[in-house]
Amino acid sequence: MRLLNVTTLQVEQFFHPNIPPYAILSHTWGRDEVSMAEMETIARHRLTRKQQMARIIPRTPDKADAMRMLLLSSMLTAFRGSSPLNRPPTPPSIADTFSSAPSPASFEKALVPASLHSSHVLELKAGFSKVSYACSQAERDGFQYIWVDTCCIDKASSAEMTEAINSMFSWYQLAGVCYAYLDDVQHGGHRGGYRIWKDDFAECRWFKRGWTLQELLAPRNITFYGQGWKQLGTKASLARTIEKATGIDRRTLLEPNLVFKASVARRMAWAARRSTTLVEDMSYCLMGIFGVTMIPLYGEGENAFVRLQEEIIKHSDDQSIFAWGILGQEDRPVIHHNQLEEFDDESATGTIGALARSPKDFAGMERVVCANPPPPQAETSDYALTNKGLRVRLHMLQVGTSTHTTSQKYFLAALDCRHEQEDPQDRLGILLAETETPNVLVRTRTRKHTRVSGEDLETAKPRAMYILTSTAGFANDGSEEEKVVVRAPDLISPGYDVIDVQAKHFQWNREFATMRLAGMPPPATTAAGVAYQLAVIIFFNRHLRSGFCVRIIVDSASATSECYVDLVPPPDPIPPEQRKGLTREEDEDVELNQLRSQSRALWDAPGALNLVRTRTTSSGKTVTWTQGVEIVNPDLYGAVDDEDDAGSVRSKRPASGEAMDPRPGVLFKEMWEKEYHRMVEAKIVRKKKGVISLDMTSMLFAGA
Numbered sequence: 001m002r003l004l005n006v007t008t009l010q011v012e013q014f015f016h017p018n019i020p021p022y023a024i025l026s027h028t029w030g031r032d033e034v035s036m037a038e039m040e041t042i043a044r045h046r047l048t049r050k051q052q053m054a055r056i057i058p059r060t061p062d063k064a065d066a067m068r069m070l071l072l073s074s075m076l077t078a079f080r081g082s083s084p085l086n087r088p089p090t091p092p093s094i095a096d097t098f099s100s101a102p103s104p105a106s107f108e109k110a111l112v113p114a115s116l117h118s119s120h121v122l123e124l125k126a127g128f129s130k131v132s133y134a135c136s137q138a139e140r141d142g143f144q145y146i147w148v149d150t151c152c153i154d155k156a157s158s159a160e161m162t163e164a165i166n167s168m169f170s171w172y173q174l175a176g177v178c179y180a181y182l183d184d185v186q187h188g189g190h191r192g193g194y195r196i197w198k199d200d201f202a203e204c205r206w207f208k209r210g211w212t213l214q215e216l217l218a219p220r221n222i223t224f225y226g227q228g229w230k231q232l233g234t235k236a237s238l239a240r241t242i243e244k245a246t247g248i249d250r251r252t253l254l255e256p257n258l259v260f261k262a263s264v265a266r267r268m269a270w271a272a273r274r275s276t277t278l279v280e281d282m283s284y285c286l287m288g289i290f291g292v293t294m295i296p297l298y299g300e301g302e303n304a305f306v307r308l309q310e311e312i313i314k315h316s317d318d319q320s321i322f323a324w325g326i327l328g329q330e331d332r333p334v335i336h337h338n339q340l341e342e343f344d345d346e347s348a349t350g351t352i353g354a355l356a357r358s359p360k361d362f363a364g365m366e367r368v369v370c371a372n373p374p375p376p377q378a379e380t381s382d383y384a385l386t387n388k389g390l391r392v393r394l395h396m397l398q399v400g401t402s403t404h405t406t407s408q409k410y411f412l413a414a415l416d417c418r419h420e421q422e423d424p425q426d427r428l429g430i431l432l433a434e435t436e437t438p439n440v441l442v443r444t445r446t447r448k449h450t451r452v453s454g455e456d457l458e459t460a461k462p463r464a465m466y467i468l469t470s471t472a473g474f475a476n477d478g479s480e481e482e483k484v485v486v487r488a489p490d491l492i493s494p495g496y497d498v499i500d501v502q503a504k505h506f507q508w509n510r511e512f513a514t515m516r517l518a519g520m521p522p523p524a525t526t527a528a529g530v531a532y533q534l535a536v537i538i539f540f541n542r543h544l545r546s547g548f549c550v551r552i553i554v555d556s557a558s559a560t561s562e563c564y565v566d567l568v569p570p571p572d573p574i575p576p577e578q579r580k581g582l583t584r585e586e587d588e589d590v591e592l593n594q595l596r597s598q599s600r601a602l603w604d605a606p607g608a609l610n611l612v613r614t615r616t617t618s619s620g621k622t623v624t625w626t627q628g629v630e631i632v633n634p635d636l637y638g639a640v641d642d643e644d645d646a647g648s649v650r651s652k653r654p655a656s657g658e659a660m661d662p663r664p665g666v667l668f669k670e671m672w673e674k675e676y677h678r679m680v681e682a683k684i685v686r687k688k689k690g691v692i693s694l695d696m697t698s699m700l701f702a703g704a
Contacts, residue, residue, distance in 0.1 A: 001171065002036070002152040003145035006135040010043040011036055011152060012145070022145040023138040024175035025131070026215035026222070028183070028205045029150070033127035039151040042128070045120040130181050133229040137179060147171060165296055169288020172218035173256060180215070182206050185226040201232060202245035210276040210285040216246070217259050217270075217289065246270065247366045260291060263370050263417060264312060265320035268362035280304040282359065291315065302357055306469075309355045310385055317382070320368050320417035322354060322390075323428045324361040326450055327368065327419065350445045350509025351433070351516055354390040354467040371416045371427060389440060390467040395460035396432075397452065408507065409434045410444070414452040414460055425454025432467065436505050440466045446511055479504070479634060481690060482534055484515040484552065488696035491680060495541045500596055502603035503535040504634045517552075519634025531555040531564075531629045533606045536599040538592075544670045545591045546570070548680065549599050552694070553631060553662070555611055563692050564611060565684040567666035571598055606631035608659035628659030670700070677701055 002013050003022050014020065034042075122128065131148055138146045153164045172178060185200045201224075206212050216222070222235040235242065239250045248270055252258045259267070267289055276282045283304035284296050292311040297304070312321060356362065383392035394413040411434075414427040429452040432441040452460065488496075498508050504519035517534050532554050540547030551566040571594045579587055609631060614624045665681040680698045687693050 001147070001167075002154070003147055004039065004131075004135065004152055006139045006144060006146055008043055009039060009046060009135070011039055019174075020145055021143060021176050022147055023134070023141065023143040024172055024178045024219070025134045025146060025148045025181065026172070026178055026206075026212060027130060027181040028209050028212065030126060030183075032125045033150040034122065034125055034131060036151045036154055038122045038125075039131075042120050042122050130183070130229075133225070134179050134181070137225075137229070138177075141177060143176060147175065162296055165284050166287060166293045169214045169218050172215050173220075175219055176221070178215065178219035178222045180206065180212075180222050180224045181229070182224060182226055182232070185232065187226040187228075187230040187232055197226065197232070198241055201226075201238070202241055207242075207245050208274055210271060210274045210282050213271055213274055214285060214288050216242070217248070217252070218256055220254075220256055259289060263320040263368050264290070264316060264318045265323050265362055265365040265368040265417065268321075268324070268356075268359045269365040269368075271359040272361075272363040272365075274359075283308040286359070287311075305358055306355055313383065313385060318370055318417070319383075319415040320365075320370060320428075322430060323365065323368060323415055323417055324356040325352070325445070326428050326430070327364045350512040350514040351471050351507055352443050352445050353470045354443055355469050367420045368417055368428070369420045371418050372424065385469065386466070388466045389469050391464070392467060393462055393464040395452075395457060396463045397429075397456055397460050399431075408501075411441070412450060412452060414457055419451075422451070423454060425457070427452045427457055433507050435468070435507075439464075440468065442468045442471065442507065444507070444509055448511070479519050482517045482519075482554070482692060483690055484517060484535075484692045484694055486513040486515065486694050486696070488513075488694075488698075491539070491696050491698040495543050496539045496547070497541075498537055499540040499547070499592065500538045500599065501535055502537075502599050506535060529627070529629055530557065530632050531609070531611060533603070533631050533633050536602045538595050538599050540592055540595060541670075542588055544672070545588050546668060546670050546678075547591070547595050548666050548668055549595060549602060550682065550694075551602060551606075552684065552692070553609065553611075554692075555613065555629065558613060559615075561686060562611070562613070563684045563686050564609070564662050565664065565682045565694065566609065566662040567664065567680060567682055568598065568602065569663075569666050570595060570668050573669075603633060606633060610659045610661050674702070 001015070001019055002011050003020070004011055123132075127150060131151065134146055134148065138144075149164075149168075154160045182201065182204045184204050185197055187197050216235075219235075224232040224234070224238065226232050232238070236254060239253050242248070242253060243250050252262060267286075271282070271286055271289075274282075276285060278298065279301050280296065280298055284294070286308060287294055290308070290312050292308070292315055294304075294307055294311055300307075309321060312318075383390060385391075394415070396411045396413045399410050399412050411432045412429045413432055414429050417428050418424065418426050419428070429450045431444045431446050431450055433444050435442055486498075492513070497510065498515070501508060501515070503517050505517065507516040509515070515535070515537075519532070519534060534552045534554055537550045537552070538547060539550065548570050549568040551568065553564040553566065555562045555564070574590055574594070579590060582590065608628055610626050611629045612624060612626050614622055616622050664683065665679060667677060667679050670676045670678050678698055678700050680696060682694060682696045684692060684694050
């Protein structure tokens with residue numbers, strides 16, 4: 001560990017356990033900081049100046065020296081003579097010398113060349129002033145050494161940088177006192193008439209930077225200073241203001257040992273509103289708070305936060321690390337579906353990995369605590385990260401078991417953590433969806449507070465499983481992946497919802513109205529005259545017992561993978577006399593089963609469609625024509641007909657009849673107090689690679 005000598009400004013190195021008592025400085029970096037090499041240059045300049053002064057003035061002058069110097073000065077003046085134009089000042093009398101002897105400083109100024117009085121140019125840097133302030137304050141407080149991050153780390157040494165980053169929390173914890181310098185807070189300053197310095201204190205940069213979080217939590221004694229090194233108060237005296245500014249409770253602020261007793265989610269939430277210049281530093285600055293160490297790898301980006309979570313999992317059984325995104329959603333920006341160009345893959349699909357991508361995902365979770373530990377004889381749940389995902393054993397409840405939901409199974413998994421203001425028996429939960437791989441689940445995004453009550457927890461069954469840590473590889477068979485965003489506010493508001501989906505792989509997120517589909521073959525293997533049916537979707541209104549099917553077609557033979565939508569009229573309704581004696585639920589099942597039979601038939605025998613194709617010639621002219629194209633299901637890709645050669649991508653079932661035009665609209669009946677008709681129109685367009693927008697509008701009018 002390197003420490004700065006407050007008297008000589010020399011950087012000295014010490015090794016454990018021979019580290020002397022020291023103070024420490026906490027601040028936000030600016031553009032004009034002083035590095036270790038520059039501080040060594042300043043120290044050498046001061047040492048050289050001191051040595052030269054010692055040669056000129058070998059000892060401290062006394063009254064006898066003063067008399068000799070004055071006599072010598074008078075003799076030189078007499079020999080040299082005086083000029084009326086340049087008359088030297090009258091020397092003081094010997095009597096004056098005995099009555100008030102000159103100070104040593106005045107002799108140094110008279111005898112030492114002016115060049116030795118000048119400061120080094122590096123001392124004019126803005127960063128040196130706060131180091132000088134801190135050194136003076138440490139000397140007044142009885143410390144001979146101080147640690148400053150700008151000039152006590154050899155940043156040219158990667159090994160020393162790694163040691164400093166991993167040891168910084170303990171260095172702040174072992175310091176005798178910490179000086180927090182807030183250069184954007186002016187003590188006694190007013191702004192806007194009524195604004196006082198405490199308002200600026202709560203909003204200063206120091207409370208918004210990532211590195212200063214551990215510098216706030218680790219030291220027991222912190223003294224805050226504003227502009228001009230004016231004291232603002234201590235951590236104890238300002239605890240209430242700091243609690244309001246950071247969300248960290250006062251007990252934890254005043255007792256650093258309580259930091260490690262807080263849940264992982266709570267500690268992450270403390271950093272949710274902070275930022276760092278480099279993405280990786282947002283993870284490295286949290287290592288000490290979680291008691292883990294890592295080798296910094298600048299350039300790894302967001303993967304640093306994944307590594308941090310992996311290290312936390314190795315050393316902790318706190319399941320609140322998986323509870324991110326459950327609480328605090330009201331503080332997060334809502335993703336609007338008219339901003340598809342700005343969507344990333346996870347936002348567009350509604351599916352997320354088991355691990356968070358940044359501390360911001362834990363916003364609003366300052367009150368999450370670990371649940372009561374299980375009895376000693378109870379079986380504990382362990383978890384680990386594997387190549388298949390997060391291997392974990394959780395208590396799970398199946399949700400959406402009604403026949404009116406999609407065929408995909410969803411589960412609510414209970415975590416061993418809860419909100420401290422809720423029932424102690426309740427647990428936070430995460431929503432999981434099954435994938436095509438057995439016993440491998442994927443987490444589903446939700447804005448709601450997912451909670452498992454104590455009563456439901458008693459009926460939940462433990463299950464060992466894998467949760468995907470990344471949403472990549474959804475189409476793990478080599479086929480491409482598509483994301484469909486459904487925008488139909490005037491259709492969904494009356495109660496229409498996605499009830500069932502026929503597709504190779506799919507995940508439907510009702511809350512975000514997003515669907516994740518897999519099945520597109522690689523473009524290089526696309527056959528001419530063939531388009532692919534990604535999905536057949538059933539939209540159904542349970543209260544009105546009416547619905548329709550939507551087909552999504554992708555022409556992967558085109559350069560832009562053009563998308564088409566086909567709305568299929570519902571089958572003829574069953575006569576009322578055949579539905580007599582049925583309950584409402586049974587009546588709904590009759591209508592829904594009709595639609596399900598229709599969707600399966602469309603999936604099994606998709607037929608052919610007339611697709612409008614376009615291409616651009618070498619001269620830049622756009623050519624458009626209509627072509628009858630056979631529709632093939634992705635799950636039949638690679639199937640071989642008896643009469644075809646190996647490698648054919650055609651369906652086992654032939655196209656039925658002539659190619660028909662895609663239907664962009666559908667008309668069907670609804671029964672309210674009387675018979676109504678609803679007209680639904682759809683438009684589908686590819687917004688970017690892998691993201692499709694399906695816009696649906698509806699109009700309701702009275703029947704004839």
